[in-house]
Every structure is written in structure tokens, then in C-alpha cells.
Amino acid sequence: xxxxxxxxxxxxxxxxxxxxxxxxxxxxxxxxxxxxxxxxxxxxxxxxxxxxxxxxxxxxxxxxxxxxxxxxxxxxxxxxxxxxxxxxxxxxxxxxxxxxxxxxxxxxxxxxxxxxxxxxxxxxxxxxxxxxxxxxxxxxxxxxxxxxxxxxxxxxxxxxxxxxxxxxxxxxxxxxxxxxxxxxxxxxxxxxxxxxxxxxxxxxxxxxxxxxxxxxxxxxxxxxxxxxxxxxxxxxxxxxxxxxxxxxxxxxxxxxxxxxxxxxxxxxxxxxxxxxxxxxxxxxxxxxxxxxxxxxxxxxxxxxxxxxxxxxxxxxxxxxxxxxxxxxxxxxxxxxxxxxxxxxxxxxxxxxxxxxxxxxxxxxxxxxxxxxxxxxxxxxxxxxxxx
Amino acid sequence: xxxxxxxxxxxxxxxxxxxxxxxxxxxxxxxxxxxxxxxxxxxxxxxxxxxxxxxxxxxxxxxxxxxxxxxxxxxxxxxxxxxxxxxxxxxxxxxxxxxxxxxxx
Numbered sequence: 001x002x003x004x005x006x007x008x009x010x011x012x013x014x015x016x017x018x019x020x021x022x023x024x025x026x027x028x029x030x031x032x033x034x035x036x037x038x039x040x041x042x043x044x045x046x047x048x049x050x051x052x053x054x055x056x057x058x059x060x061x062x063x064x065x066x067x068x069x070x071x072x073x074x075x076x077x078x079x080x081x082x083x084x085x086x087x088x089x090x091x092x093x094x095x096x097x098x099x100x101x102x103x104x105x106x107x108x109x110x111x112x113x114x115x116x117x118x119x120x121x122x123x124x125x126x127x128x129x130x131x132x133x134x135x136x137x138x139x140x141x142x143x144x145x146x147x148x149x150x151x152x153x154x155x156x157x158x159x160x161x162x163x164x165x166x167x168x169x170x171x172x173x174x175x176x177x178x179x180x181x182x183x184x185x186x187x188x189x190x191x192x193x194x195x196x197x198x199x200x201x202x203x204x205x206x207x208x209x210x211x212x213x214x215x216x217x218x219x220x221x222x223x224x225x226x227x228x229x230x231x232x233x234x235x236x237x238x239x240x241x242x243x244x245x246x247x248x249x250x251x252x253x254x255x256x257x258x259x260x261x262x263x264x265x266x267x268x269x270x271x272x273x274x275x276x277x278x279x280x281x282x283x284x285x286x287x288x289x290x291x292x293x294x295x296x297x298x299x300x301x302x303x304x305x306x307x308x309x310x311x312x313x314x315x316x317x318x319x320x321x322x323x324x325x326x327x328x329x330x331x332x333x334x335x336x337x338x339x340x341x342x343x344x345x346x347x348x349x350x351x352x353x354x355x356x357x358x359x360x361x362x363x364x365x366x367x368x369x370x371x372x373x374x375x376x377x378x379x380x381x382x383x384x385x386x387x
Numbered sequence: 388x389x390x391x392x393x394x395x396x397x398x399x400x401x402x403x404x405x406x407x408x409x410x411x412x413x414x415x416x417x418x419x420x421x422x423x424x425x426x427x428x429x430x431x432x433x434x435x436x437x438x439x440x441x442x443x444x445x446x447x448x449x450x451x452x453x454x455x456x457x458x459x460x461x462x463x464x465x466x467x468x469x470x471x472x473x474x475x476x477x478x479x480x481x482x483x484x485x486x487x488x489x490x491x492x
Contacts, residue, residue: 034431059431077430100435118436148437165437193437193466209466241461241468244427245437306424307473331423349423 024069027086028378030347030354032371033058038074039370040089043338043378046356046366050089056080062103062375066128067110069379075104075115083131093131097124105154112175114160116152123149123162125175134178141167151195151206151248153386155219161204163192170206170217170226186226188215196248197386207248209263216276229276230269239264244305246289254297254317261288268302268315282321284313290334294341294359301344303332324362328355339380347373407477417474418491421482428466433490437466446487454483
């Protein structure tokens with residue numbers, strides 16, 4: 001009887017006392033690039049639940065998550081770094097950290113958020129709790145010359161790997177003592193345009209624009225230096241113009257193979273990750289921008305640069321070829337898989353909506369209105385290396 | 388260049404800019420193209436990204452013909468691609484003219 005009574009009391013208290021408890025594993029956000037908003041979404045109900053204003057210029061904005069998936073750190077083009085609370089649906093803190101930023105990452109232990117900047121070129125480390133500046137590392141590659149930073153990725157031991165576009169190098173900065181960072185430099189090749197770290201955190205890859213090939217650094221044996229893979233994949237043929245740079249973050253390793261966008265060729269390159277040798281290339285309908293694996297690795301979804309940015313090609317990794325084509329709308333900028341991949345969310349910039357497709361049978365499951373949507377980021381990123 | 392030739396050249400440039408101003412619908416398309424698709428490298432607000440800022444203060448001292456040629460033919464060896472498949476040279480000159488004054492929203 002007493003047990004029942006106390007149970008009743010607990011229920012009563014829960015009902016009156018404050019907010020309902022809730023986890024964050026099925027939440028996410030959509031960047032609305034031209035109006036400085038983010039829309040918060042629930043991937044279980046496939047519905048939006050809140051909208052937050054006042055985030056500045058969000059063209060090319062990206063987000064990373066705190067370990068508990070509660071807070072998102074959003075890096076805006078205008079150098080704004082905004083921390084938002086997904087449960088209370090509000091901005092917790094916002095700082096303008098540079099003139100022109102391109103993205104950022106969060107450390108292995110979740111305590112440090114690092115922003116990568118175009119101008120002034122370099123990286124800056126912030127306390128994830130307070131957004132207080134801890135230290136900065138300018139991307140000075142020759143006396144008085146600063147480079148744009150691309151491809152920043154978190155790696156083990158609170159280290160961050162990134163590349164310098166003008167400088168042509170890969171760097172690894174160790175923030176284990178966040179106020180006294182230590183940086184190692186590795187010559188990489190001509191004009192690295194983006195980078196990524198493999199899901200196990202071992203390899204950092206930087207795609208090169210100025211030459212055919214990809215620079216790779218083994219982070220377990222950095223003393224061996226960066227080497228080139230996929231060298232001369234263009235075989236000296238004339239390159240097609242690239243109307244938008246591919247993005248490597250969110251890239252794909254599936255079944256022991258990596259799938260990478262070619263530059264200036266309408267192909268996805270397939271690389272064996274044991275030998276890092278090219279094992280195939282898959283023709284697609286444009287210059288690939290994102291080449292992303294469904295979480296189980298069975299499918300790779302590819303979107304494209306202007307003027308083919310209304311198309312999506314789906315590669316089946318078992319068949320090794322494109323098995324499905326679609327045109328879901330005008331200006332497909334980004335895609336994000338539900339945490340276990342049963343559906344994919346595509347942002348359709350010019351149609352002002354996000355569309356949701358079932359990945360097994362390609363039927364449309366819903367759509368969400370959003371003002372010029374670009375990036376879509378789910379909290380499942382919180383637990384992945386390199387996201 | 389002799390003053391005469393210079394005057395002629397200037398006239399030619401302004402003729403391209405004025406003589407064949409794109410119609411209103413096309414202007415809207417071009418503005419959208421610049422903000423959204425050029426914006427992926429130059430920033431939606433044209434304050435720069437992988438490509439340099441394209442605001443009036445950045446372009447003021449540069450010759451318009453050169454900038455028009457950059458858009459039309461691209462700049463080999465850099466990520467700036469040629470746009471000639473998607474616009475005429477006169478339209479590229481119109482974009483430069485707008486970039487150098489005030490680019491429409």
C-alpha cells in the first residue's frame with residue numbers, strides 16, 4: 001500500500017514538476033542558410049519541433065555536437081560560433097570568433113571546440129562549456145603568408161588534423177594542453193581543398209585540387225609523413241570544370257572500400273582501404289559533391305555540383321554501380337541519414353524544403369518546410385570520430 | 388594605348404554593359420546564380436570563401452574587362468571555373484557592373 005502511495009506521489013510530482021525528461025538521440029537540426037535560422041527536428045516523428053533565429057550568415061554553415069547530444073556548436077560563414085541547446089530550443093552562447101570561417105570540430109573528450117578559418121587563416125580552440133578562447137594557431141606557411149584552413153577533423157588524443165589550401169600542407173595540432181598547442185607539419189601537395197579522417201581515426205586524407213591525387217597521413221605513424229594515393233587518377237585527361245568543390249567530410253567507407261569524389265571528372269573513385277590502391281571508378285551524372293554511405297554501408301548516395309545539383313545517384317556497394325537515379329528537387333545541397341539509415345533527409349535549397357526518402361524502396365516519406373535549407377545534422381554525429 | 392583608343396575601349400565596355408542589359412527575368416536568374424552558386428565559393432553575401440570577396444571595395448581598382456573575362460573564361464590553375472556555358476559575355480559584364488556597384492539581394 002505504501003509502495004503504491006509513493007508511486008502515485010512520484011507520478012503526481014512528475015506530472016506537475018517542470019519539463020518532461022527526454023533523451024536526445026533522435027534529434028537534429030537543419031541550417032536555413034539565407035535567413036540565419038536553424039530548425040530543430042525529431043527523426044522519430046520526422047517533424048520539426050522548434051525554430052531558432054539570430055545565427056547570422058549561415059551559408060556553408062556546419063555543426064558538431066557535444067558528447068551528450070544536447071548541445072550543437074554551429075560554425076557560420078561570418079565567423080559566428082553559436083552554441084544551442086536542443087532540449088530547451090534556445091541559443092546558449094554566441095561569439096564572433098573570426099572574419100570568415102568554414103567549419104569546426106570537437107575534441108575526443110568533448111571539452112574543446114575548434115574552429116577553422118579562412119581569414120585570418122588558422123584554427124582557434126574554445127572551451128566547449130563557455131566558448132572562451134583557449135588558444136589559436138595561425139596557418140602561417142611562409143613568413144607573413146597565411147593560408148585558408150580546410151578539412152579540420154578530430155582525431156585521438158585531442159589532436160586535430162587539417163590542411164592548408166595555399167600552403168599545400170597537412171597539419172596536426174595537439175591540444176592536450178589546450179593553452180599550449182603543439183603543431184606538426186607535413187608537405188602534402190598542391191591546393192588541398194578538403195579533408196577527412198577515417199571512421200577509426202587512423203588516416204587523414206586531403207583531396208587535392210591542384211593535382212590529381214589525394215594526400216594521406218597515417219596518424220598512428222605520422223613520422224612516416226604524408227604520401228600520395230590515387231595519383232594521376234585523371235590520367236592526364238582534360239579536366240571538366242568544377243562549379244562547386246566536393247566535400248569530403250561525411251565520406252564513405254563500406255565493405256573495406258572507400259568511395260571518394262573525383263575532381264573534374266564525373267566519377268566516384270573506389271579505393272581499397274587495406275592497400276590504398278584504386279580498385280574501381282563508378283560513372284555518375286555530374287561532379288560529385290557529397291559521397292555518403294548509408295550507416296550500414298550497403299548504399300552510397302551522391303549529390304552533385306551546379307548545374308546537376310537537382311540529381312541524386314544511389315550506388316549499391318554489392319553491385320558496384322549506380323542502381324537508382326532521382327531528381328528530388330532544385331538545388332540539393334546536403335543529405336543526412338537517420339541514425340540507422342532507414343531514411344535519408346535531403347535539403348532542397350530552391351524549393352525551400354527538406355524531403356525524406358525511404359532508402360530501401362526510394363519512396364518519399366515526408367517533407368519539412370525550411371527557408372533555403374543547406375546542412376542537416378543529426379545528434380548521431382556526437383559519437384562518431386571525424387563528425 | 389592612345390587616349391583615342393582608350394576612349395573607344397571604354398565606350399565598347401560601357402556598350403556591352405548598357406547596350407544589352409539582360410531582361411528582368413534573366414536578371415533575376417543571374418542574381419540567384421551569383422548569390423547561390425558563385426556563393427558556394429565567394430560566400431552568399433559575397434564576403435569571400437575559398438574565392439576572394441567580390442564586394443565593391445575589393446573590385447574597385449580592377450579593370451572591368453579583366454573581371455568579365457575571369458567570369459567568362461575562368462582562371463586556369465585556380466578553382467575559378469569558366470561560366471561561358473551558362474551566360475553570354477554581355478551577361479558576365481552585367482554581373483561585374485552590379486558587383487562593382489551594389490549587387491541586388
